[in-house]
Amino acid sequence: MKTTAPKTRSITVSDVARAANVSKATAARVLGGYGVVSDMIRADVMAAAKALDYRPNELARSMTTGRSGIIGVVVGDIENPFFSLAVRGISDAAKAAGFNVILANSGEKIEAEKAAVKLLIGKRVDGLIVTPSESRDISHLRDIHRSGRPLALLDRALPDLDVDTVTVDDRGIAMRATRILADAGHRNIAYVTAVDAEGHEYRDLGQIYTSSVRERIDGFLTVCRDAGIERPERYVRLGATSPAETRGVADKLLSGPDRATAILASDSVIALEIFRVIRQRGLRIPEDISLITFHDADWTSVTTPPVTVIDQPVYALGKSVAELLIRRLKGETRSPERLILPTAIIERGSVGPPSNRER
Amino acid sequence: MKTTAPKTRSITVSDVARAANVSKATAARVLGGYGVVSDMIRADVMAAAKALDYRPNELARSMTTGRSGIIGVVVGDIENPFFSLAVRGISDAAKAAGFNVILANSGEKIEAEKAAVKLLIGKRVDGLIVTPSESRDISHLRDIHRSGRPLALLDRALPDLDVDTVTVDDRGIAMRATRILADAGHRNIAYVTAVDAEGHEYRDLGQIYTSSVRERIDGFLTVCRDAGIERPERYVRLGATSPAETRGVADKLLSGPDRATAILASDSVIALEIFRVIRQRGLRIPEDISLITFHDADWTSVTTPPVTVIDQPVYALGKSVAELLIRRLKGETRSPERLILPTAIIERGSVGPPSNRER
DNA sequence: TTATTGTGTGAGACCGGTCTCTTTGATAAT
DNA sequence: ATTATCAAAGAGACCGGTCTCACACAATAA
Numbered sequence A, B: 001m002k003t004t005a006p007k008t009r010s011i012t013v014s015d016v017a018r019a020a021n022v023s024k025a026t027a028a029r030v031l032g033g034y035g036v037v038s039d040m041i042r043a044d045v046m047a048a049a050k051a052l053d054y055r056p057n058e059l060a061r062s063m064t065t066g067r068s069g070i071i072g073v074v075v076g077d078i079e080n081p082f083f084s085l086a087v088r089g090i091s092d093a094a095k096a097a098g099f100n101v102i103l104a105n106s107g108e109k110i111e112a113e114k115a116a117v118k119l120l121i122g123k124r125v126d127g128l129i130v131t132p133s134e135s136r137d138i139s140h141l142r143d144i145h146r147s148g149r150p151l152a153l154l155d156r157a158l159p160d161l162d163v164d165t166v167t168v169d170d171r172g173i174a175m176r177a178t179r180i181l182a183d184a185g186h187r188n189i190a191y192v193t194a195v196d197a198e199g200h201e202y203r204d205l206g207q208i209y210t211s212s213v214r215e216r217i218d219g220f221l222t223v224c225r226d227a228g229i230e231r232p233e234r235y236v237r238l239g240a241t242s243p244a245e246t247r248g249v250a251d252k253l254l255s256g257p258d259r260a261t262a263i264l265a266s267d268s269v270i271a272l273e274i275f276r277v278i279r280q281r282g283l284r285i286p287e288d289i290s291l292i293t294f295h296d297a298d299w300t301s302v303t304t305p306p307v308t309v310i311d312q313p314v315y316a317l318g319k320s321v322a323e324l325l326i327r328r329l330k331g332e333t334r335s336p337e338r339l340i341l342p343t344a345i346i347e348r349g350s351v352g353p354p355s356n357r358e359r
Numbered sequence C: 001t002t003a004t005t006g007t008g009t010g011a012g013a014c015c016g017g018t019c020t021c022t023t024t025g026a027t028a029a030t
Numbered sequence D: 001a002t003t004a005t006c007a008a009a010g011a012g013a014c015c016g017g018t019c020t021c022a023c024a025c026a027a028t029a030a
Helices: A013-020 A024-032 A039-052 A058-065 A081-096 A110-122 A139-146 A170-183 A211-226 A243-253 A268-280 A314-329 B013-020 B024-032 B039-052 B058-065 B081-096 B110-122 B139-146 B170-183 B211-226 B243-253 B268-280 B314-329
Strands: A070-075 A100-105 A127-130 A151-154 A164-168 A189-192 A262-265 A290-294 A308-311 A338-341 A344-346 B070-075 B100-105 B127-130 B151-154 B164-168 B189-192 B262-265 B290-294 B308-311 B338-341 B344-346
Touching: A013 A024, A013 A039, A024 A039, A058 B058, A058 B110, A070 A081, A070 A110, A070 A314, A081 A100, A081 A268, A081 A314, A100 A110, A100 B100, A110 A127, A110 A139, A110 B058, A127 A139, A127 A314, A139 A151, A151 A314, A164 A170, A164 A211, A164 A314, A170 A189, A170 A211, A170 A262, A170 A290, A170 A308, A170 A344, A189 A211, A189 A243, A243 A268, A262 A268, A268 A290, A314 A338, B013 B024, B013 B039, B024 B039, B070 B081, B070 B110, B070 B314, B081 B100, B081 B268, B081 B314, B100 B110, B110 B127, B110 B139, B127 B139, B127 B314, B139 B151, B151 B314, B164 B170, B164 B211, B164 B314, B170 B189, B170 B211, B170 B262, B170 B290, B170 B308, B170 B344, B189 B211, B189 B243, B243 B268, B262 B268, B268 B290, B314 B338
Parallel strands: A070 A100, A070 A127, A127 A151, A151 A164, A164 A338, A189 A262, A262 A290, A290 A308, B070 B100, B070 B127, B127 B151, B151 B164, B164 B338, B189 B262, B262 B290, B290 B308
Antiparallel strands: A308 A344, B308 B344
16 A cells, blocks of 8 residues: 655645545644544544545644643753653653653753753743753743743752752751761761862852752761861862763872772762772772762662662652643642652661771 | 743744834844845844844744754663663764754653654654664654655664664674683573563574664574584573563573573673672672673673673764764765674673583 | 524634745946 | 846745634524
């Protein structure tokens, strides 16, 4: 049943209408699934549509309806398993509600993030989920809101932007993790994050424009100080943006007389690189160095020893934020919600007391 | 400078035209960046556009132009790092050429794949990149082609579909990996894949509808037979579709008198789970069991011992297929190309001779 | 019988851009 | 002075759907 390939122009409602001997309006009613049409005519139109191999032009459809059925998602880095998993949570929730997802990567660059948001608004997505890379410049996020499209924030809150937000208790969980390290006897505890700041050196929280990381560092420092550690901020390291950078940071951290005896890594990608450096330097975990990382990435359980992790509910994070957004898309009006999901620590084998040598 | 929020309707070309006291056509020329306009009027229109905060409606734009600037990508599983990396290759190439990417997940289900393709065609993407989950039912892929949009295949070839395709030499590289195992003295070598078939038991290649996997199994069996191993197909295991399933497969493989002494895993997700099972059963690598996996996933280098891997050029795979597609989108007409990228094996520490006990 | 209600269909405007065709007015050529 | 040429701007059709409104005709109520 090979009809000649309709190369050039695609089949439209009008084509189907003509073939079925009805008006364009009637054919549209059948094909669009709205309005009332008699069964007989419906059958005719369907038959014609099938014969012509009609496919609706979603573009035209969403131009008139104003709805596209698409949720735009802008994340920092799709390759980071944290985000892959969160995106699956979003996708699953979206699919369940009949929405589709367009994914854009910001690379944690504010300019790329702005471009992505602009693009998605241009494509008339119904709503957006963003992992804001910065809390300073949020004009583009305000614009989303202004354009009437709902926005929801994933993993990072923005105090100045009152929209649906789903995060974890970063400060609290960082405190718990730090306490584990401090209780084990560590005094030289380092915090390593990909977030960078001017000068690349940590001075104070005011430099950190990524809410989750600021919270974590705050919690980290609080517990360190409680434990009587002096100037714990010496060990906060920024700018682990690439494997090479991370290696540099880790190398510095693990050498010298004041070397760190414990490291808290802000994400699993960083932790993996640190793990490699530790190995290369011939250090043992946990005898020579203790390690805890945010995110229970798959590899953390197969190393020797397995790595103690902060197990964020990543999938649920994505699913919840999508559900919040979808409820709003379906017409729910309520004041913005700020969900904070519970987080656990999985203690495995990468934490021990500091080696005697350094005490 | 807070104008009242234009909640309801967005600013259109006509609005800008009115504000700038020019015709819609002229405003469109300026805003769309085509045709000729005098500098004075151009400035006026730009000013008006800025004042009104005009944003073009990409939907309307691509409806008339027929071009959307979007490449649709359908992959098997975004969470699999293999695909994440390939997608980054695609995204980078797309961005460099001024295209954007819509990502859809098929979950390796033919139905989901069809739905995704249908959706993307409906959204009038300019071209598609697909990782076909099956070689049996490719009517939806034929449809893409028929609709005049170019299609390119990633990682899996389809003999019956003559379109741009980028793969690796799966058969050859599987042969090399298998030979490493056979040369080490192994006779009970298993091949584990996520691909499933009716009956879940491997009988012959005709059951396998995923080209890359069929190639690999073919290469695997060929080398096994060359090495004088009898009925090597006994050790081909299908259906490792989830961690739980994989665990079941691995458990069976590693118990009994005829247990496998070497395993070739078809992807890193499977390999990770197999690694876990090996550990749990108290077996040692490589003393008790040798392991090689496809894809140099990040975790494979941090385990003890590190895992010998088949290092597919994943990023290049994505980048190349995108470039092929983009060249075609830019008007290049040539007969379809089938690129086969070179692949290496990284020998690490997970291969050794079989233990004496089983000889 | 006439008015009322309701169902199914058709005609045509509309969404927000692009693009072709026409018109205008200024400059150059005759 | 008259005509040819051309750049710049305007008018309006068009893309492929949705949706409002008008209308025909049948069934029911007065």
